[in-house]
Amino acid sequence: VLGREVDDVAGQPRWQEIADDLNSRIQADEFGAEDGQEAQLPKEADLCEEYNASRNTVREAVGWLADRGIVRTERGRGTYVIPRPEPIEVTLSSREITEGGGEGAAYVRQLVKLGREAYRTSPRVEIQQASEPVARYLQIGEDEQVVLRHQQGYITKDPWFLQTSFYPLSFVRDGATRLLEATDIGEGTVKYLQAKLGYKQAGYHDEISARRPDEIEEAFFKLSGPSATVLETYRTSYDADGRPFRLTVTVWPADRNRLHYNIGEVPEPVVHTPGEQPPPQD
Amino acid sequence: VLGREVDDVAGQPRWQEIADDLNSRIQADEFGAEDGQEAQLPKEADLCEEYNASRNTVREAVGWLADRGIVRTERGRGTYVIPRPEPIEVTLSSREITEGGGEGAAYVRQLVKLGREAYRTSPRVEIQQASEPVARYLQIGEDEQVVLRHQQGYITKDPWFLQTSFYPLSFVRDGATRLLEATDIGEGTVKYLQAKLGYKQAGYHDEISARRPDEIEEAFFKLSGPSATVLETYRTSYDADGRPFRLTVTVWPADRNRLHYNIGEVPEPVVHTPGEQPPPQD
DNA sequence: TGGGATTTGTTCGTATGTATG
DNA sequence: ACATACATACGAACAAATCCC
Numbered sequence: 001v002l003g004r005e006v007d008d009v010a011g012q013p014r015w016q017e018i019a020d021d022l023n024s025r026i027q028a029d030e031f032g033a034e035d036g037q038e039a040q041l042p043k044e045a046d047l048c049e050e051y052n053a054s055r056n057t058v059r060e061a062v063g064w065l066a067d068r069g070i071v072r073t074e075r076g077r078g079t080y081v082i083p084r085p086e087p088i089e090v091t092l093s094s095r096e097i098t099e100g101g102g103e104g105a106a107y108v109r110q111l112v113k114l115g116r117e118a119y120r121t122s123p124r125v126e127i128q129q130a131s132e133p134v135a136r137y138l139q140i141g142e143d144e145q146v147v148l149r150h151q152q153g154y155i156t157k158d159p160w161f162l163q164t165s166f167y168p169l170s171f172v173r174d175g176a177t178r179l180l181e182a183t184d185i186g187e188g189t190v191k192y193l194q195a196k197l198g199y200k201q202a203g204y205h206d207e208i209s210a211r212r213p214d215e216i217e218e219a220f221f222k223l224s225g226p227s228a229t230v231l232e233t234y235r236t237s238y239d240a241d242g243r244p245f246r247l248t249v250t251v252w253p254a255d256r257n258r259l260h261y262n263i264g265e266v267p268e269p270v271v272h273t274p275g276e277q278p279p280p281q282d
Numbered sequence: 283v284l285g286r287e288v289d290d291v292a293g294q295p296r297w298q299e300i301a302d303d304l305n306s307r308i309q310a311d312e313f314g315a316e317d318g319q320e321a322q323l324p325k326e327a328d329l330c331e332e333y334n335a336s337r338n339t340v341r342e343a344v345g346w347l348a349d350r351g352i353v354r355t356e357r358g359r360g361t362y363v364i365p366r367p368e369p370i371e372v373t374l375s376s377r378e379i380t381e382g383g384g385e386g387a388a389y390v391r392q393l394v395k396l397g398r399e400a401y402r403t404s405p406r407v408e409i410q411q412a413s414e415p416v417a418r419y420l421q422i423g424e425d426e427q428v429v430l431r432h433q434q435g436y437i438t439k440d441p442w443f444l445q446t447s448f449y450p451l452s453f454v455r456d457g458a459t460r461l462l463e464a465t466d467i468g469e470g471t472v473k474y475l476q477a478k479l480g481y482k483q484a485g486y487h488d489e490i491s492a493r494r495p496d497e498i499e500e501a502f503f504k505l506s507g508p509s510a511t512v513l514e515t516y517r518t519s520y521d522a523d524g525r526p527f528r529l530t531v532t533v534w535p536a537d538r539n540r541l542h543y544n545i546g547e548v549p550e551p552v553v554h555t556p557g558e559q560p561p562p563q564d
Numbered sequence: 565t566g567g568g569a570t571t572t573g574t575t576c577g578t579a580t581g582t583a584t585g
Numbered sequence: 586a587c588a589t590a591c592a593t594a595c596g597a598a599c600a601a602a603t604c605c606c
Contacts, residue, residue: 207542227508
C-alpha cells in the first residue's frame, strides 16, 4: 500500500495534498457526528498509516486546517471539526434616527422570532481619562474625562458582542447621573439624555473595519487561530447642532455576524427579516 | 552563550517565546529598512544561533508571524516584514439616495485630495443564468438570466476592490441596451436606468460580512496566509415600488479599507473626510 | 549562459513533554 | 498509575528558488 490515493498535482507538497483531501472529506461530512457526537478526525497515527506519511507531515496538514478554523485539536483528546455557526443578522440602521440607534430593541425582535433569546449584561461603568481616539471622536480634550459603559451581549448563552459606550463626564455634572449607574437604562440612553439634557440625536456616523481579535476578545468569543476575525463598528452620535455626544464601539465575531443597513425606502420584509429575502413576487 | 535572553514565561513553548520576541523587535523597527530597502529578518541559520534553537523551532516561530500577516517568507531570498497599509476610508452611504449609490464619484473625490488617484477598469460584461442567491436578491426566477458587469478598482496601481453588478436581462429587452456595452456608463448606471426604463432608486439595503478570500481575490489583492480577510458588501437597490432592480457585490481587502455610513444629519467634515475627525471646536 | 553559493521549503526520524480519561 | 493522543524540540537530508560571479 502506498497511501490513500490523492491527486498528485505536480509541485504540490505532500502535506498540502493531505490537507486538501482531509478538507474535502470534512466538507463531505465523512467524519460525521454519530449520535450527537462532534465530528472527529482519525488520530494522527492513523492518518500517518492512511496517507503513508510521517507524523510531522500529517501534523502540517492538520495544522493548515486548524489555522483556517476548520478543525480544532485538543491535546490528549483528538482533532475535531469546528461546526460553522449560523449567521446572526444584525440591522445597524434604525427606521427612526431618534430611536436607540442600533443599541436596542430593533434587531432583538427578529431573533426572538427565531427562538433565540438575546440579552445583554448590566453595564460595567468606569470613569477614565479620554484616550486619544475617544477624545477625537467626542471632540473633547485629552485632559477631559469620560464615562465608559461596557456591556456584553449574548444569544442563548453564546457570546455575541462586546460593546463600550463613551460619554463626556460633563454630562454627569450637568445632571445625567444615571450614566454612572451599573444598570441597563431601560428606555435607552439616547432618550434618557434627551429628557435630561435636551440632547436629541439628529444623525450618526458609523465606521466598520475587520481585524484580528485581542486576547480578551479571543477568550470571550472562544476564537482561536490566525484566521479569527472580528468586525468592529464605531458609532458617533450627533445632536441637531452637529455636536457628538456619544461614541459606541462594538466588536462582533466575524464568523457569525452579518451587518445590515437600510437607506431610504426599503420593502418591509427586507427591513424586518434581513437575510431572508422575500419570495419572488407574482 | 545560551541564546538571546527572552522572557522565560512558565509553560510558554520555546517557539512562542522566539515569536513574541521577534514580533516586539519588528514593532520596534529593529530590522529597519536601510536606504529604501524593505525591512528584512536575519536568515534562519542566524536566528538559530541567536536564540540557540534548532532550525525547526525557529521556523515555527517565523511561521507563526507569517500566519498572522506580520512577515512574508520568500524561498531563496529571505523573510521580510510586511508594511501595514494606510487604511482607505470608503463612504457607502450617499447624501442623496438617488445618486450613484456607492458606485462612483462620491468617495473618489476625497481620495484625489490626498494625492491618490482612484480608477476602475472598464467592465467585463457577461450574461448568465441567475444563481440561487442572485435570483433571491433580485426576486427573479432561477430560470431567468442576468447581465453581470464586473469591474476592478485601483488606487494608484494598488488593487482596491472587486465589484460585480447584476441586472435582470429583461432590462436589456426593454431597451437598456447599454448594459451590455463593455464601457463604463459615465453618468452612472442608476441614472441611465432611470432615464431609459423609469426605474428610480428609492432606497437600498446593504449587507456586510467578513470572510477569507477565494483564490482569485487572494491573487488580485496580493493577500496570503490564513489571516487574510476580505470585507464583502451586498447592495440591493429598490425602486419606489419596492422592487429590487440591481444587486452589487463588492469585495474589499480588510487590511486596508474602512467602511463608513452616515445616517441622518452628520456634520459636513465627518461626511467629507471620514477618518479625519474635525479638531475640537471652540 | 552556466554553475555554485545562499536561503527557504519539504520530509523524514526520533525523543520527550503534557493534558485527558 | 497507566494508556492515549496531541505538543514541543532536535537533527538531518534533499529540493527548489534566487542571486552572484
